[in-house]
Amino acid sequence: xxxxxxxxxxxxxxxxREKGIKSYAELINGVNNSEASDTLIKMEKSGLITISEDxxxxxxxxxSRARDLTRRHRLAERLFHDVLEVGMQESEETACEVExxxxxxxxxxxxxxxxxxxxxxxxxxxxxxxxCSRYKSEMRPLVMQLKELDVGSRxxxxxxxxxxxxxxxxxASMGIVPGNIIRLKQKRPSFVLEIDETVLAVDSxxxxxxxxxEKK
Ligand SMILES: [Zn+2]
Ligand SMILES: [Zn+2]
Numbered sequence: 001x002x003x004x005x006x007x008x009x010x011x012x013x014x015x016x017r018e019k020g021i022k023s024y025a026e027l028i029n030g031v032n033n034s035e036a037s038d039t040l041i042k043m044e045k046s047g048l049i050t051i052s053e054d055x056x057x058x059x060x061x062x063x064s065r066a067r068d069l070t071r072r073h074r075l076a077e078r079l080f081h082d083v084l085e086v087g088m089q090e091s092e093e094t095a096c097e098v099e100x101x102x103x104x105x106x107x108x109x110x111x112x113x114x115x116x117x118x119x120x121x122x123x124x125x126x127x128x129x130x131x132c133s134r135y136k137s138e139m140r141p142l143v144m145q146l147k148e149l150d151v152g153s154r155x156x157x158x159x160x161x162x163x164x165x166x167x168x169x170x171x172a173s174m175g176i177v178p179g180n181i182i183r184l185k186q187k188r189p190s191f192v193l194e195i196d197e198t199v200l201a202v203d204s205x206x207x208x209x210x211x212x213x214e215k216k
Contacts, residue, residue, distance in 0.1 A: 005031070005039050007100060010048065010066035011073065013058050018124065022055040068107075071127040072099040074120035075110050081121045082159040082178065083114070083143065083213070088121065104129075113142040115211050119161055144214070146184065147191065147207040154183045155212030162209050171210075174200055182212060 012030050016022065028036050040056065043049045048062035058066055076095035080086040086094065102110070108131035111117075116132045119125055141148075143158050157178050162168050171177070175195045185199065186192040191207040193200055 004100065005033055005035060006043060006048070007065070007069055008033075009036070009039065009043065010058070010062050011069045011099075013049065013056060013062070014066040014070045015124070017058070022057055024051065024054045024056050027056050067127045068104075069099050071111075071129060072102045072107050074124060074126040075107065075114065075117070076102070077120045077122070078114050078117050078126075078159065079110055082211075091121070115141045115144045115148070117143075117159070117161065117211065121159070123165075142213060143211050145208050146182065146193070146210040146212050147187070147204060149184045149212060149214060151184055151187055154181055154215040156181050156215055158211050158213050160210050163205070167206075167209070171206070174198075176210060181215060182210070 009027070009031055012027060016027065016030070027040075033039075040049065040051060043062070044051050046061070047059055048065065050057050050059050073095045076098045077091050080091035080094050081088060108129050111126075111129055111131050116128075117126060144155075146155065149155050157176065157180050159178055160168060160171060160176065162171070175198065176182070180195055183194040184191070185194055187207075191202050191204060193202065
Protein backbone atom coordinates (compact mmCIF):
# COMPACT_ATOMS: atom_id res chain seq x y z
CA UNK A 1 0.00 0.00 0.00
CA UNK A 2 1.19 3.50 -0.78
CA UNK A 3 2.03 4.78 2.68
CA UNK A 4 2.19 8.39 1.67
CA UNK A 5 -1.29 8.30 0.22
CA UNK A 6 -2.50 6.52 3.34
CA UNK A 7 -0.95 9.22 5.54
CA UNK A 8 -2.41 11.95 3.38
CA UNK A 9 -5.87 10.43 3.82
CA UNK A 10 -5.46 10.13 7.60
CA UNK A 11 -4.40 13.75 7.88
CA UNK A 12 -7.22 14.94 5.72
CA UNK A 13 -9.70 12.97 7.85
CA UNK A 14 -8.29 14.66 10.95
CA UNK A 15 -8.71 18.17 9.57
CA UNK A 16 -12.14 17.37 8.12
CA ARG A 17 -13.26 16.20 11.55
CA GLU A 18 -12.09 19.52 13.03
CA LYS A 19 -14.63 21.13 10.72
CA GLY A 20 -17.27 18.53 11.58
CA ILE A 21 -17.15 16.84 8.16
CA LYS A 22 -17.20 13.04 7.60
CA SER A 23 -18.34 12.93 3.99
CA TYR A 24 -16.86 10.15 1.83
CA ALA A 25 -17.33 12.21 -1.33
CA GLU A 26 -15.57 15.20 0.15
CA LEU A 27 -12.66 13.03 1.26
CA ILE A 28 -12.25 11.53 -2.22
CA ASN A 29 -12.40 15.03 -3.66
CA GLY A 30 -9.77 16.34 -1.28
CA VAL A 31 -7.36 13.47 -1.92
CA ASN A 32 -7.71 13.78 -5.69
CA ASN A 33 -5.88 10.55 -6.48
CA SER A 34 -7.19 7.79 -8.74
CA GLU A 35 -6.17 5.15 -6.20
CA ALA A 36 -7.97 6.80 -3.30
CA SER A 37 -11.01 4.52 -3.21
CA ASP A 38 -8.92 1.32 -3.41
CA THR A 39 -6.66 2.63 -0.67
CA LEU A 40 -9.65 3.45 1.52
CA ILE A 41 -10.86 -0.15 1.27
CA LYS A 42 -7.44 -1.44 2.30
CA MET A 43 -7.30 1.05 5.14
CA GLU A 44 -10.63 -0.15 6.44
CA LYS A 45 -9.41 -3.77 6.32
CA SER A 46 -6.32 -2.89 8.34
CA GLY A 47 -8.37 -1.14 11.01
CA LEU A 48 -7.33 2.45 10.32
CA ILE A 49 -10.73 3.78 9.34
CA THR A 50 -14.38 2.82 9.23
CA ILE A 51 -16.56 3.40 6.18
CA SER A 52 -20.33 3.39 6.37
CA GLU A 53 -22.35 4.40 3.32
CA ASP A 54 -21.40 8.03 2.72
CA UNK A 55 -19.26 8.57 5.82
CA UNK A 56 -15.63 7.87 6.70
CA UNK A 57 -14.25 8.03 10.22
CA UNK A 58 -10.95 7.36 11.93
CA UNK A 59 -10.74 4.06 13.80
CA UNK A 60 -8.45 3.71 16.85
CA UNK A 61 -5.32 2.80 14.91
CA UNK A 62 -5.91 5.57 12.39
CA UNK A 63 -6.72 8.04 15.14
CA SER A 64 -3.29 7.91 16.75
CA ARG A 65 -1.44 7.89 13.44
CA ALA A 66 -3.48 10.89 12.18
CA ARG A 67 -2.86 12.71 15.43
CA ASP A 68 0.91 12.18 15.19
CA LEU A 69 1.03 13.22 11.53
CA THR A 70 -0.97 16.36 12.21
CA ARG A 71 1.18 17.23 15.19
CA ARG A 72 4.40 16.83 13.19
CA HIS A 73 3.03 18.73 10.21
CA ARG A 74 1.86 21.72 12.23
CA LEU A 75 4.98 21.88 14.37
CA ALA A 76 7.12 21.77 11.23
CA GLU A 77 5.11 24.68 9.82
CA ARG A 78 5.88 26.70 12.96
CA LEU A 79 9.53 25.79 12.74
CA PHE A 80 10.02 26.65 9.08
CA HIS A 81 7.68 29.60 8.85
CA ASP A 82 8.26 31.39 12.16
CA VAL A 83 11.77 30.46 13.19
CA LEU A 84 13.58 29.81 9.94
CA GLU A 85 11.43 32.41 8.15
CA VAL A 86 10.79 30.27 5.08
CA GLY A 87 7.76 31.46 3.05
CA MET A 88 4.33 30.00 3.87
CA GLN A 89 4.05 27.91 0.69
CA GLU A 90 7.49 26.37 1.06
CA SER A 91 6.97 25.80 4.80
CA GLU A 92 3.79 23.95 4.01
CA GLU A 93 5.46 21.77 1.37
CA THR A 94 8.41 20.99 3.61
CA ALA A 95 6.05 20.15 6.48
CA CYS A 96 4.32 17.66 4.19
CA GLU A 97 7.64 15.86 3.72
CA VAL A 98 9.06 15.89 7.25
CA GLU A 99 5.82 14.79 8.89
CA UNK A 100 6.50 11.28 7.55
CA UNK A 101 9.86 10.73 9.17
CA UNK A 102 10.26 12.82 12.34
CA UNK A 103 10.72 10.40 15.23
CA UNK A 104 8.66 10.88 18.41
CA UNK A 105 11.64 12.17 20.40
CA UNK A 106 12.70 14.61 17.68
CA UNK A 107 9.11 15.81 17.47
CA UNK A 108 9.02 16.50 21.19
CA UNK A 109 12.36 18.32 20.94
CA UNK A 110 11.03 20.54 18.18
CA UNK A 111 7.90 21.18 20.26
CA UNK A 112 10.01 22.08 23.31
CA UNK A 113 12.28 24.32 21.25
CA UNK A 114 9.23 26.18 20.03
CA UNK A 115 7.82 26.62 23.52
CA UNK A 116 5.00 24.07 22.93
CA UNK A 117 2.95 26.25 20.56
CA UNK A 118 -0.80 25.59 20.77
CA UNK A 119 -1.50 26.35 17.10
CA UNK A 120 0.12 26.29 13.64
CA UNK A 121 0.63 29.50 11.62
CA UNK A 122 -2.83 28.96 10.08
CA UNK A 123 -4.35 29.00 13.56
CA UNK A 124 -5.18 25.28 13.62
CA UNK A 125 -4.63 23.43 16.91
CA UNK A 126 -1.45 21.38 17.28
CA UNK A 127 -2.27 18.07 19.03
CA UNK A 128 -0.47 18.07 22.38
CA UNK A 129 2.42 15.71 23.04
CA UNK A 130 3.90 14.23 26.17
CA UNK A 131 6.44 17.08 26.31
CA CYS A 132 3.71 19.70 26.59
CA SER A 133 2.53 18.52 29.99
CA ARG A 134 5.98 18.44 31.55
CA TYR A 135 6.66 22.02 30.57
CA LYS A 136 9.45 22.98 32.93
CA SER A 137 11.74 20.54 31.21
CA GLU A 138 15.51 20.16 31.13
CA MET A 139 15.86 22.01 27.88
CA ARG A 140 15.80 25.78 27.72
CA PRO A 141 13.59 26.35 24.74
CA LEU A 142 14.68 28.36 21.73
CA VAL A 143 11.30 30.02 21.58
CA MET A 144 9.39 30.79 24.75
CA GLN A 145 6.42 32.69 26.02
CA LEU A 146 7.31 36.29 26.82
CA LYS A 147 6.50 35.64 30.47
CA GLU A 148 9.34 33.07 30.63
CA LEU A 149 11.96 35.61 29.57
CA ASP A 150 14.23 36.93 32.35
CA VAL A 151 13.65 40.52 33.40
CA GLY A 152 16.11 42.72 31.50
CA SER A 153 16.44 40.29 28.58
CA ARG A 154 15.52 41.01 25.01
CA UNK A 155 13.67 38.77 22.63
CA UNK A 156 12.64 38.83 19.01
CA UNK A 157 8.93 38.17 18.55
CA UNK A 158 8.55 34.89 16.65
CA UNK A 159 4.81 34.41 16.66
CA UNK A 160 1.69 35.48 18.52
CA UNK A 161 -1.16 33.16 19.47
CA UNK A 162 -4.01 35.46 20.49
CA UNK A 163 -6.95 33.94 22.32
CA UNK A 164 -9.11 36.49 20.52
CA UNK A 165 -8.24 37.22 16.93
CA UNK A 166 -9.20 40.89 17.24
CA UNK A 167 -6.33 41.31 19.66
CA UNK A 168 -3.73 40.94 16.89
CA UNK A 169 -4.61 44.32 15.47
CA UNK A 170 -4.38 46.04 18.81
CA UNK A 171 -1.02 44.40 19.51
CA ALA A 172 0.20 45.39 16.04
CA SER A 173 -0.73 49.01 16.72
CA MET A 174 1.63 48.86 19.71
CA GLY A 175 4.43 47.44 17.55
CA ILE A 176 3.94 43.89 18.84
CA VAL A 177 4.42 42.02 15.57
CA PRO A 178 6.71 39.12 14.58
CA GLY A 179 10.25 40.32 13.92
CA ASN A 180 10.24 43.19 16.39
CA ILE A 181 12.51 43.18 19.42
CA ILE A 182 11.01 43.40 22.91
CA ARG A 183 12.82 44.06 26.15
CA LEU A 184 11.12 42.76 29.27
CA LYS A 185 11.54 45.39 31.96
CA GLN A 186 9.40 44.04 34.74
CA LYS A 187 7.10 41.09 35.51
CA ARG A 188 5.42 42.19 38.71
CA PRO A 189 2.95 43.55 39.56
CA SER A 190 2.33 43.76 35.82
CA PHE A 191 4.31 43.05 32.69
CA VAL A 192 6.19 46.06 31.40
CA LEU A 193 7.96 45.90 28.10
CA GLU A 194 9.92 48.19 25.90
CA ILE A 195 9.58 48.09 22.16
CA ASP A 196 11.13 50.66 19.84
CA GLU A 197 11.85 52.91 22.83
CA THR A 198 8.18 52.86 23.81
CA VAL A 199 7.35 51.45 27.22
CA LEU A 200 4.06 49.56 27.60
CA ALA A 201 2.32 47.64 30.33
CA VAL A 202 0.40 44.52 29.29
CA ASP A 203 -1.53 41.97 31.31
CA SER A 204 -0.11 38.52 31.96
CA UNK A 205 -2.50 36.86 29.53
CA UNK A 206 -0.91 38.82 26.70
CA UNK A 207 2.55 37.91 27.96
CA UNK A 208 1.52 34.27 27.49
CA UNK A 209 0.36 34.87 23.95
CA UNK A 210 3.58 36.39 22.67
CA UNK A 211 6.32 33.89 21.79
CA UNK A 212 9.87 35.21 21.58
CA UNK A 213 13.36 34.00 20.79
CA GLU A 214 15.84 35.36 23.29
CA LYS A 215 18.40 37.76 21.86
CA LYS A 216 21.82 37.62 23.45
ZN1 LIG B 1 -1.10 24.97 9.29
ZN1 LIG C 1 5.30 20.08 23.67
